[in-house]
Amino acid sequence: xxxxxxxxxxxxxxxxxxxxxxxxxxxxxxxxxxxxxxxxxxxxxxxxxxxxxxxxxxxxxxxxxxxxxxxxxxxxxxxxxxxxxxxxxxxxxxxxxxxxxxxxxxxxxxxxxxxxxxxxxxxxxxxxxxxxxxxxxxxxxxxxxxxxxxxxxxxxxxxxxxxxxxxxxxxxxxxxxxxxxxxxxxxxxxxxxxxxxxxxxxxxxxxxxxxxxxxxxxxxxxxxxxxxxxxxxxxxxxxxxxxxxxxxxxxxxxxxxxxxxxxxxxxxxxxxxxxxxxxxxxxxxxxxxxxxxxxxxxxxxxxxxxxxxxxxxxxxxxxxxxxxxxxxxxxxxxxxxxxxxxxxxxxxxxxx
Ligand code: NAD
Ligand code: TYD
Numbered sequence: 001x002x003x004x005x006x007x008x009x010x011x012x013x014x015x016x017x018x019x020x021x022x023x024x025x026x027x028x029x030x031x032x033x034x035x036x037x038x039x040x041x042x043x044x045x046x047x048x049x050x051x052x053x054x055x056x057x058x059x060x061x062x063x064x065x066x067x068x069x070x071x072x073x074x075x076x077x078x079x080x081x082x083x084x085x086x087x088x089x090x091x092x093x094x095x096x097x098x099x100x101x102x103x104x105x106x107x108x109x110x111x112x113x114x115x116x117x118x119x120x121x122x123x124x125x126x127x128x129x130x131x132x133x134x135x136x137x138x139x140x141x142x143x144x145x146x147x148x149x150x151x152x153x154x155x156x157x158x159x160x161x162x163x164x165x166x167x168x169x170x171x172x173x174x175x176x177x178x179x180x181x182x183x184x185x186x187x188x189x190x191x192x193x194x195x196x197x198x199x200x201x202x203x204x205x206x207x208x209x210x211x212x213x214x215x216x217x218x219x220x221x222x223x224x225x226x227x228x229x230x231x232x233x234x235x236x237x238x239x240x241x242x243x244x245x246x247x248x249x250x251x252x253x254x255x256x257x258x259x260x261x262x263x264x265x266x267x268x269x270x271x272x273x274x275x276x277x278x279x280x281x282x283x284x285x286x287x288x289x290x291x292x293x294x295x296x297x298x299x300x301x302x303x304x305x306x307x308x309x310x311x312x313x314x315x316x317x318x319x320x321x322x323x324x325x326x327x328x329x330x331x332x333x334x335x336x337x338x339x340x341x342x343x344x345x346x347x348x349x350x351x352x
Contacts, residue, residue: 220260252301
């Protein structure tokens with residue numbers, strides 16, 4: 001079977017390709033990625049020479065290219081990770097988010113739908129288009145609110161979440177109007193190997209290890225529901241194999257943590273494993289900085305639907321996941337060096 005992945009050189013996409021390859025060795029994986037600042041070929045250097053893996057540099061908006069690739073590779077599954085994904089960047093450069101996340105998804109869907117309509121009945125029955133989305137489309141929760149269900153209304157607050165919300169609606173419309181067998185997953189904040197250094201957990205690890213300021217936006221009391229990326233990949237496999245076309249599945253790990261607590265946990269782990277001189281603690285590098293505009297207070301996921309209907313459940317606790325993640329960053333210094341050249345975060349601080 002052939003599986004066509006977009007955005008596979010990014011954080012979650014590369015973890016997904018590695019995971020799929022380890023589970024289904026016979027499947028051919030085709031990875032289309034534009035290689036923006038977030039996409040790195042080195043994220044998949046361990047599988048690039050695999051005969052069942054093919055990389056193509058390109059944009060999901062390039063209709064001719066997509067049409068030719070679909071014809072050539074005849075995929076059964078398409079998984080769309082390609083997106084601009086960083087909220088802070090969306091505040092400063094919103095247009096890119098609209099272009100890729102909304103228009104790009106629309107163009108991709110149009111070509112996928114043309115491809116789908118020419119498939120045999122048997123191929124159509126097996127075909128799935130899985131769109132990877134985020135819990136941020138549901139907006140911000142108060143402390144006492146129930147976690148997000150699939151039936152929650154969309155209340156996006158950043159250009160990023162608004163663009164993802166737009167793309168989800170377009171995917172839905174292709175299912176309802178053209179009966180394209182689409183699936184949408186809305187997942188909470190991921191962490192783990194290969195995450196870009198400008199996101200919160202890798203940035204905290206990187207800055208602590210380099211004795212640089214660890215920036216905490218506002219009062220650090222915002223809550224995220226952290227999921228280890230491998231658990232997310234397993235959920236996506238489950239949705240592809242068992243999910244019902246047209247359905248939406250929320251994916252979370254029930255690991256709600258305040259940002260300041262995450263930073264403290266990372267610092268405590270490093271204090272224990274790589275102690276600083278003179279009994280100093282890495283937490284001394286934590287500094288409260290100006291808040292992100294429109295900063296969502298809390299995200300939390302109700303995963304009951306995927307648990308009950310598809311039998312998936314996250315396995316990794318936040319302490320195990322953080323330990324695996326910190327060790328990965330410690331053991332992959334070359335990757336970190338290659339990925340940390342950009343000073344976007346320092347620039348952000350000047351902007352806010
Ligand atoms: P990422 O920024 O690390 O990777 C995005 C990838 O998409 C990069 O490799 C980039 O080069 C590629 N890309 C960007 N624009 C493209 C285009 N026009 N055509 C082809 N490729 C393009 O993002 P991520 O964290 O891996 O997130 C992947 C997906 O999962 C996104 O759709 C995101 O919205 C969603 N998501 C992320 C999280 C999270 O916590 N990171 C949580 C839930 C959902
Ligand atoms: P982030 O990794 O950007 O994910 P998202 O905004 O999509 O949830 O940020 C996670 C949380 O950490 C979010 O509440 C913003 C906060 N944050 C900081 O406090 N400092 C930072 O330097 C960054 C990048 C994020």
